[in-house]
Amino acid sequence: MKINTCPEPAVAAGERNPSFRRFLAISLMYGAQGIPAGLAFNALATILRHSGSPLKEIGLTGLLFLPWALKCFWAGAADNAGKQWGYGRLALFTHMAAITLCLLLGFASPAQHFMAAFCGVLLLNTIFATQDIFTNACAVSHMKGRYAGLANALQVIAFLLGMVVGGAGSLFIYERVGWAGAMWSMAGELLVLWAALLPLRACIEPFRSGALHAPSRFRALFRQPGFLWALLVAVTFKFSGSALAMLLQPWMMDRLFSLDFAGTLQMSNILCSAVGGAVIGFPAVRKLGGRRATALLMWPSVLLLGTLWLLQAGNMASQSLLYMGLGLENFVDGGFYVAVWSMLMNWSSEERPGMDYSFLQCGESLANVLAGLSIAPLASVIGYDKTFLITWMTGAFVLLCLLLAVRNLSDVCPDGTENQKLGTNS
Secondary structure, eight states, X not given: OOOOSSOOOSOOGGGOOOOHHHHHHHHHHHHHHHHHHHIIIIIHHHHHHHTTOOHHHHGGGGGGGHHHHHTHHXXXXXXXXXXXXXXXXXXXXXXXXXXXXHHHHTTOOTTTOHHHHHHHHHHHHHXXXXXXHHHHHHHHHHHSGGGHHXXXXXXXXXXXXXXXXXXXXXXXHHHHHHHHHHHHHHHHHHHHHHHHHGGGGXXXXXXXXXXXXXXXXXXXXXXXXXXXXXXXXXXXXXXXXXXXXXXXXXXXXXXXXXXXXXXXXXXHHXXXXXXXXXXXXXXXXXXXXXXXXXXXXXHHHHHXXXXXXXXXXXXXXXXXXXXXXXXXXXXXXXXHHHHHHHXXXXXXXXXXXXXXXXXXXXXXXXXXXXXXXXXXXXXXXXXXXXXXXHHHHHHHHHHHHXXXXXXXXXXXXXXXXXXXXXXXXX
């Protein structure tokens, strides 16, 4: 028996007014997904470096993003499963599986059982990458167009707050009670979120239209106008920023900063990104539209990628300047992130609510994997100074690619029209 605790108003597709309960459900799921990503992206490399692991071994942590980069291969199957069995039911099932895995991971410390811990964290991210497909289906179906900026601001804020818990929070707990305590605390955090999601499971379901009866197929996605340009944006826009964020962790350990400071700086950077998404990204998308907001915010975002190189080259990397410089960089980058994904959400089709947007997210995740695998080994060969500079120069080159892509998406992601149905070709 299906219980609908989140009924839809009888409005047209372009005029939907999502309820507070749906906003809350989406926020809780994106927040939960940020916790294992924070562990992989912001905590594990620091834990390994603190225990004396070499940079080349730390580079393997980039593989932990493979589930987020490869979920496109099962996004269609997950989307079709959601259409058949219910997106909310499957989201809660994957969430509970992750809680169970965190309990088991407490018995596999990376210092004694590196491969077991590594595979466990990889599986944990695979589970939540799958849940992310169900979350995306709800967001694309109900919040594209007029609410795309709000949806992506919620995504950025909730996901980054989850990363604070899984990243900086895990570092604080690890330093005091060890690996087991960190993993079991994570299981408890996820259990609280699961309990909050339980009465909201019906709100996860996409808007039920005739299009949802058709199976999601990659062939239709690839034929959608502007597909290659949208994919180019997704793959390139975050590469340099992700590389710098990953190199920041071992760099701080080599500069003899404490674990407490490393965790606090990561928390500050993530919070600045979340605030930037809300303060800059959401208003810019609301006023200009996703495409024009992206074209505006990409310039300061790329310029500020040079902050870490300037601090390192000028021997000015004090704690206070790191807080201020990297905080500003992440503040602007958070707004840019919301703008980019608002544009790509409007491009995505409601006929494949879980597949299109998830496929594009794989582009960003693929960039994270490549950045993680290459940046630390590169720094071990040429040093931090040159690596920071090369990464900044790469960001400048990517800017040219983004300008071209945004221009070519103008016909399929027009700005200035709130109630529009975009990218529904199949």
